[in-house]
Amino acid sequence: xxxxxxxxxxxxxxxxxxxxxxxxxxxxxxxxxxxxxxxxxxxxxxxxxxxxxxxxxxxxxxxxxxxxxxxxxxxxxxxxxxxxxxxxxxxxxxxxxxxxxxxxxxx
Amino acid sequence: xxxxxxxxxxxxxxxxxxxxxxxxxxxxxxxxxxxxxxxxxxxxxxxxxxxxxxxxxxxxxxxxxxxxxxxxxxxxxxxxxxxxxxxxxxxxxxxxxxxxxxxxxxxxxxxxxxxxxxxxxxxxxxxxxxxxxxxxxxxxxxxxxxxxxxxxxxxxxxxxxxxxxxxxxxxxxxxxxxxxxxxxxxxxxxxxxxxxxxxxxxxxxxxxxxxxxxxxxxxxxxxxxxxxxxxxxxxxxxxxxxxx
Numbered sequence: 150x151x152x153x154x155x156x157x158x159x160x161x162x163x164x165x166x167x168x169x170x171x172x173x174x175x176x177x178x179x180x181x182x183x184x185x186x187x188x189x190x191x192x193x194x195x196x197x198x199x200x201x202x203x204x205x206x207x208x209x210x211x212x213x214x215x216x217x218x219x220x221x222x223x224x225x226x227x228x229x230x231x232x233x234x235x236x237x238x239x240x241x242x243x244x245x246x247x248x249x250x251x252x253x254x255x256x
Numbered sequence: 257x258x259x260x261x262x263x264x265x266x267x268x269x270x271x272x273x274x275x276x277x278x279x280x281x282x283x284x285x286x287x288x289x290x291x292x293x294x295x296x297x298x299x300x301x302x303x304x305x306x307x308x309x310x311x312x313x314x315x316x317x318x319x320x321x322x323x324x325x326x327x328x329x330x331x332x333x334x335x336x337x338x339x340x341x342x343x344x345x346x347x348x349x350x351x352x353x354x355x356x357x358x359x360x361x362x363x364x365x366x367x368x369x370x371x372x373x374x375x376x377x378x379x380x381x382x383x384x385x386x387x388x389x390x391x392x393x394x395x396x397x398x399x400x401x402x403x404x405x406x407x408x409x410x411x412x413x414x415x416x417x418x419x420x421x422x423x424x425x426x427x428x429x430x431x432x433x434x435x436x437x438x439x440x441x442x443x444x445x446x447x448x449x450x451x452x453x454x455x456x457x458x459x460x461x462x463x464x465x466x467x468x469x470x471x472x473x474x475x476x477x478x479x480x481x482x483x484x485x486x487x488x489x490x491x492x493x494x495x496x497x498x499x500x
Contacts, residue, residue, distance in 0.1 A: 150302055150304050150306050150308070151302065151305075153332065154284075154301065154302060154305040156332040157275065157305075157322065157326065157332045157335050157336070158305060158308055158309055158312060158313065158333055159334060159337070160333075160335070160336035161309065161313045161315075161318065161322060161335065161339045162312045162313050163336075164336055164339050164340040164343065165313050165314070165315050165339060165343050165346075166320065166370055167368065168343050168344055168346050168347050168350075169343075169346045169349075169350055169369040169370065170350075170365070170366065170369035170370070171347065171350070171370045172347060172350040172351050173350050173353070173354065173357060173358070173365050173368070173369045173372075174356060174362070174365055174366070174369065176354055177358070181351065186351060187486065187489060188482055188485075188486045189347060189348045189351060190348060190485075190497070191450070191451070191454040191481060191482040191485035191486060192344050192345040192347070192348050192456055192478070192482055193345040193348060193349075193374070193441070193442075193445065193483065194442050194445040194446065194451060194458070195454045195455065195457075195458040195477075195479075195480075195481025196341070196342060196344070196345050196458070196474075196478040196480050196481075197317075197345075197374075197438045197442050198440055198442055198455045198458040198459045198462070198481065199458045199459065199461070199462040199474050199477035199478045199481060200317055200342075200434075200438060200462075200474065201435055201438050201439060201442070201459075202459040202462045202463060202467050203460075203462050203463060203473075203474075204301050204431065204434070204435050205435060206463065207463075207466060208429075210324075211466070211467075212455075220429065220432075221429070221432060221435060223348035223433070224432055224436060225439055226328050227437055228435070228436040228439040228440060229439055229443065232439060232440045232443045233443065236444075237280075238280050238281065238284070238378070238437070238440045238441075239279075239280030239281075239284075241281060241387065241436060241437075241439065241440035242280070242283060242284040242433065242436050242437055242440060243283065244436075245432070245435070245436030245439065246287070246432055246433060246436060248437075249429065249432045253429065
């Protein structure tokens with residue numbers, strides 16, 4: 150392992166564990182302001198959406214691909230539809246992936 | 257003190273129920289782990305570092321993004337800052353679980369925090385508030401956590417191995433597993449107007465800032481979404497749960 154890798158892994162471990170442990174580990178000594186707690190509620194959907202949208206519309210990481218050949222778009226829409234109807238994560242995941250690979254086969 | 261057999265049974269039952277209820281998410285995580293492993297190798301990471309990241313960081317989306325940054329030879333500080341922002345959502349999960357686990361000793365708090373992922377939270381957030389008198393629901397979380405952790409180690413290792421032996425596996429689009437899993441995780445949040453503002457803003461901003469290097473666009477988009485949601489909530493004040 151290179152020094153670069155050790156720095157990256159060490160730092161990633163520290164911030165990830167820190168974020169997960171801070172509130173739980175020091176629960177008796179930490180009070181969150183209600184404003185901060187409310188803002189925190191927006192973090193998961195905002196960050197997850199910011200990860201999803203470019204992955205779907207720019208699969209190569211730099212250019213929009215709105216063509217039929219971009220199987221990420223129908224797969225994401227299929228997953229969305231499946232979740233709205235069934236509300237079961239397993240169905241969403243399996244159906245979305247199935248649409249993705251079938252689409253790739255036919256287009 | 258010797259444990260009464262009934263309590264011991266209960267712990268075991270909770271543990272295995274937790275693991276069992278996590279099975280759907282294991283299915284979603286397996287292609288994700290596989291592609292992480294293959295990408296890590298093709299980004300030029302050494303095998304111990306690729307496996308080590310799964311073992312000590314254990315955060316799928318952050319690992320995924322970090323691998324992209326490592327491939328681009330980003331500075332460690334950039335990668336660590338991005339990881340921090342991407343994983344900040346875990347603090348919300350921790351805040352949500354506090355009422356249920358704050359009474360536990362540190363020997364429980366440390367591992368349960370270390371293993372707290374989107375998937376484990378999604379599963380245990382349903383178990384803890386349920387109306388039954390079980391006093392060992394933390395064993396349920398332990399079962400869920402261990403199932404996720406072992407699954408993740410296994411499939412990242414398979415990815416690392418197949419990345420070295422199956423050429424082109426990284427371009428098969430296995431990252432679709434991450435996309436559809438996250439779609440299923442975002443939908444349940446989007447029930448109020450401020451949440452709609454947060455999600456639409458984050459999505460729009462992620463495209464507007466996509467040109468930025470080092471995934472800075474992701475950080476800005478996430479922050480824009482949080483700010484938009486918070487601002488919308490202040491505007492609709494007094495009625496936090498306005499239905500869409």
